[in-house]
Amino acid sequence: MSAYDRRVKRLTISDIAKRAGVSIGAVSFALNGRPGVSESTRQRILAIAAEMGWRPNAAARGLSESRANTVGLIIARSADTLGVEPFFMKFIAGMESELALTRTALLLQVVPDHLRSIEAINDWWAERRVDGLIVMDLWSQDARLPVLESMGIPAVLVGRPRPGGMPAVWNDDAAAVTEAVDFLVGLGHRRIARVAGLPALEHTQVRTAAFHAAMARHGLAPVAVVDTDYTWAAGARVTRDLLAAATPPTAITFDNDVMATAGVSVARQLGVGVPQELSIVAGDDSQLCEMVFPTLTALSRDVQAYGVHTARTLVSLLDGGSPGSFQDATARLVARESTAPAP
Amino acid sequence: MSAYDRRVKRLTISDIAKRAGVSIGAVSFALNGRPGVSESTRQRILAIAAEMGWRPNAAARGLSESRANTVGLIIARSADTLGVEPFFMKFIAGMESELALTRTALLLQVVPDHLRSIEAINDWWAERRVDGLIVMDLWSQDARLPVLESMGIPAVLVGRPRPGGMPAVWNDDAAAVTEAVDFLVGLGHRRIARVAGLPALEHTQVRTAAFHAAMARHGLAPVAVVDTDYTWAAGARVTRDLLAAATPPTAITFDNDVMATAGVSVARQLGVGVPQELSIVAGDDSQLCEMVFPTLTALSRDVQAYGVHTARTLVSLLDGGSPGSFQDATARLVARESTAPAP
DNA sequence: AACCTGAACTGAAGCGCTTTAGTTCCTCAT
DNA sequence: ATGAGGAACTAAAGCGCTTCAGTTCAGGTT
Numbered sequence: 001m002s003a004y005d006r007r008v009k010r011l012t013i014s015d016i017a018k019r020a021g022v023s024i025g026a027v028s029f030a031l032n033g034r035p036g037v038s039e040s041t042r043q044r045i046l047a048i049a050a051e052m053g054w055r056p057n058a059a060a061r062g063l064s065e066s067r068a069n070t071v072g073l074i075i076a077r078s079a080d081t082l083g084v085e086p087f088f089m090k091f092i093a094g095m096e097s098e099l100a101l102t103r104t105a106l107l108l109q110v111v112p113d114h115l116r117s118i119e120a121i122n123d124w125w126a127e128r129r130v131d132g133l134i135v136m137d138l139w140s141q142d143a144r145l146p147v148l149e150s151m152g153i154p155a156v157l158v159g160r161p162r163p164g165g166m167p168a169v170w171n172d173d174a175a176a177v178t179e180a181v182d183f184l185v186g187l188g189h190r191r192i193a194r195v196a197g198l199p200a201l202e203h204t205q206v207r208t209a210a211f212h213a214a215m216a217r218h219g220l221a222p223v224a225v226v227d228t229d230y231t232w233a234a235g236a237r238v239t240r241d242l243l244a245a246a247t248p249p250t251a252i253t254f255d256n257d258v259m260a261t262a263g264v265s266v267a268r269q270l271g272v273g274v275p276q277e278l279s280i281v282a283g284d285d286s287q288l289c290e291m292v293f294p295t296l297t298a299l300s301r302d303v304q305a306y307g308v309h310t311a312r313t314l315v316s317l318l319d320g321g322s323p324g325s326f327q328d329a330t331a332r333l334v335a336r337e338s339t340a341p342a343p
Numbered sequence: 344m345s346a347y348d349r350r351v352k353r354l355t356i357s358d359i360a361k362r363a364g365v366s367i368g369a370v371s372f373a374l375n376g377r378p379g380v381s382e383s384t385r386q387r388i389l390a391i392a393a394e395m396g397w398r399p400n401a402a403a404r405g406l407s408e409s410r411a412n413t414v415g416l417i418i419a420r421s422a423d424t425l426g427v428e429p430f431f432m433k434f435i436a437g438m439e440s441e442l443a444l445t446r447t448a449l450l451l452q453v454v455p456d457h458l459r460s461i462e463a464i465n466d467w468w469a470e471r472r473v474d475g476l477i478v479m480d481l482w483s484q485d486a487r488l489p490v491l492e493s494m495g496i497p498a499v500l501v502g503r504p505r506p507g508g509m510p511a512v513w514n515d516d517a518a519a520v521t522e523a524v525d526f527l528v529g530l531g532h533r534r535i536a537r538v539a540g541l542p543a544l545e546h547t548q549v550r551t552a553a554f555h556a557a558m559a560r561h562g563l564a565p566v567a568v569v570d571t572d573y574t575w576a577a578g579a580r581v582t583r584d585l586l587a588a589a590t591p592p593t594a595i596t597f598d599n600d601v602m603a604t605a606g607v608s609v610a611r612q613l614g615v616g617v618p619q620e621l622s623i624v625a626g627d628d629s630q631l632c633e634m635v636f637p638t639l640t641a642l643s644r645d646v647q648a649y650g651v652h653t654a655r656t657l658v659s660l661l662d663g664g665s666p667g668s669f670q671d672a673t674a675r676l677v678a679r680e681s682t683a684p685a686p
Numbered sequence: 687a688a689c690c691t692g693a694a695c696t697g698a699a700g701c702g703c704t705t706t707a708g709t710t711c712c713t714c715a716t
Numbered sequence: 717a718t719g720a721g722g723a724a725c726t727a728a729a730g731c732g733c734t735t736c737a738g739t740t741c742a743g744g745t746t
Contacts, residue, residue: 010471012732023696028734038694055469059405060732063701068402070450088432093453105472107413108451110436126398128353128702129448232634258634265636291575291601292635293608355702366726371704381724403702406731471732 011054019052020045031056062128070105071314072130076117076137077110085230085256086286087303091158094307095134102315104131114139118147125153131318134158134310140202156314158306159202161325167317168325169310173203174210176299176331180253180281181214183297183333188342189251189279191223195238195263197255197283199227204255207283211253223249228259235259239266243278250342251279257288260296264338275340285334294337301331354397362395363388374399401448405471413448414657415473419460419480420453428573428599429629430646434501437650438477445658447474457482461490468496474661477501477653483545499657501649502545504668510660511668512653516546517553519642519674523596523624524557526640526676531685532594532622534566538581538606540598540626542570547598550626554596566592571602578602582609586621593685594622600631603639607681618683628677637680644674 013031017024022041029036030045037045062068073095075088092106099106107130109120121144124130132154135144148155148166161168184192194211197204208225215222224242228234235254239262242249254260260282267274274280274294282289285300309326316323356374360367365384372379373388380388405411416438418431435449442449450473452463464487467473475497478487491498491509504511527535537554540547551568558565567585571577578597582605585592597603603625610617617623617637625632628643652669659666 010732014732024733025697025735026695029695032734034735036694041694053469055466057406057732058470058472059402059411060701061734062402063400063406063703063731064733064735066701089453092451096451096453105450105467106452107448108435108439109449110432110439123398123446124448126396127401129401232630258630261634265634268636287575287601288631291604291608293611353702357702367703368705368727369725372725375704377705379724384724400702403731404704406701406733407703407705409731 010057011052012057013054016045016049016052016054019048066128068129068131069103070107070130071099071132071134071311071318072107072109072121072124073134073136074109074111074117074120076112076114078112085258085284086288087284090303091136091307091310094304095311096307097304098308098311099315104315114143118144121147121153122151125151132156132314134314138202139200140205142202154314154317156310156317158310160206167313167323169306169313169328170325171301171306171328172330173206174213176301176333177207177210177253177283178214179330179333180283180299181211181218183335184251184253184279184281184339185218185220187251187279187339190220190342191247191249192220192251192253193223193242193249194225195235195242195252195254195259196225196227197230207255223247228255230256230259232258232262235262236266239263240270243267243270243272248272248278250277251281251339253281253283255283257282257284257286257296257298260298260338261288261292264292264294264296275338277343279339279342281333281339285331289336297336297339298334299331300334301329305329353400354395355400356397359388359392359395359397362391409471411472411474412446413450413473414442414475414477414654414661415450415452415464415467416477416479417452417454417460417463419455419457421455428601428627429631430627433646434479434650434653437647438654439650440647441651441654442658447658457486461487464490464496465494468494475499475657477657481545482543483548485545497657497660499653499660501653503549510656510666512649512656512671513668514644514649514671515673516549517556519644519676520550520553520596520626521557522673522676523626523642524554524561526678527594527596527622527624527682528561528563530594530622530682533563533685534590534592535563535594535596536566536585536592537568538578538585538595538597538602539568539570540573550598566590571598573599573602575601575605578605579609582606583613586610586613586615591615591621593620594624594682596624596626598626600625600627600629600639600641603641603681604631604635607635607637607639618681620686622682622685624676624682628674632679640679640682641677642674643677644672648672 013027014024017027026037027045030042096106111117111120135155136158138157138159155166157166157168159168160170196208226238252263254263260280263280264274267278272278282296282298285298289296289298306328309328313323313326356370357367360370369380370388373385439449454460454463478498479501481500481502498509500509500511502511503513539551569581595606597606603623606623607617610621615621625639625641628641632639632641649671652671656666656669
């Protein structure tokens, strides 16, 4: 005998019907704002339902409507990387504030790689647990997209829109990177390096291309562009290498805050003054950037709003709309202490 | 006409029944390992189901079993605080690895306070969206517990067990704090301060009590014990105050890694050498502790395992067991660069 | 008075599964 | 030959809701 009896008598729509002296159909009409009942009975039924504290059984409604009223978010990263990235939690918080408005729940799954991610997609869809999905961390050749398309799964991409593909919510990474380069060049820097994130991620490629273009526009050649895995260790190693070169950069842009922090740390160890001898720009903003000394100049954006817009797009898609892609605000450069005129 | 037709013909148990030439009841028996079918037909049915790629419709099964096969995690914190704390993502990742084994999904909700948290509990339970809950960030007088108890909601507490209450997964915060104090005293420190977290949180109180007890055991009186809200700003402010005192501490323990980082930063600004003049211990370990200079001595534990154990306890509870509370491994002190013999 | 209309409501099917109460049929003891 | 017993299966109810096809009835037309 379980400590919890699952079969407790639950309040159902027919209890309300009995109490109101009408059929369950009438109750359903009343509760869902459909025609078929007079305004007076509707009010009576609503009052009774509220008084009795009735709430629809999600499984029953889902079964009947062929809809789960739930969306899924699958994050394909190792738990270690996730931990330090404030991005996800903020994004999730934003999504939920929006989803709450339509009584849509959020199913979450954290898996280490794309293969598992596809398994999770299959499971959820086959079991009808979700009505649609949010896809993050897009790769340029993303194995998940064909799966989603072939199965006809409604999804919203967090990243650049695909031609003819599903709706995407994105922001102009290229413009942000360009702003950072312009800012550094404006400070007199000529020898600038870029420490990029995972090369498989599409936005890494976009940013790298934008970096090259922006440098070229100023008639400059990058000192280096190095791909990494976003970790602190990688940021430290690359910074060490860059500073050990014959003509080291006077400025480095990092693709996230964690690596930028590592860069500051390594520079200090090597006795390279930040920002006197080396300027540093972080590609993501978070409390972390204000936690280090010197505080980090960073590309900042409203991640929570990003989550809100993504959720809104998915909800609209599920409601039968055909939302276009949504361009979120471009990250702006927030100048702090880690940048200064070139030596 | 929606871009996605929800009414696409889905594979159901009766398709399999038709194909196997048996009744749907027989199929259900076969798929769920129940008696009522011969071994040969069971195998035949399983083969057909696998071949056709059948998966049970979660809503249908849930409706029939009066069970959602989903558990809920409600996090009651502001998105800002959440972001920097690597704890949650790791914990979630751990939970999921365990939940995946029993095909249980995780519903997540991030709300700013306990009031909203209770609303979310009510909603989920009334709608039968979850079978049980994980309760984190326990307060000593936690308004959620009476709600859970009165509604008979299966729940596992992440924190100290309540006498006669629901099962809890916890670790010995007192022992960990004691180890930190012993360590510092062993290094010759006599003037030790504690920068605590949110005073409403139960484990803050447990740690503070343990801190006092450990100090007393060494015949010492704390320089100060200050409550905070875990933020970087609070950590910085308190450190500044402590170091400005007539007889400043030679060692400070902080209740999380973020504040400890702030402490290091402030000390440097004030020209106080870490660890030469001031030793610092962080109450939580994460990559952050290895990202600052000097790297932080910290109380470290396996957060992912913590999540695994919590999920396992809840699953056992839902399966009708009556799991006792589970004591997770005690955090161990990882000595790094931020601690040294007292000046 | 006969007819039509539309609003207000009921009855019942159906969503996909589990589970209980039968039914059929084979085997074995008598 | 008869029946008891059990294994292997089927039929159908039920989970709680939505929805569609009817039914009833007041009111208006002609």
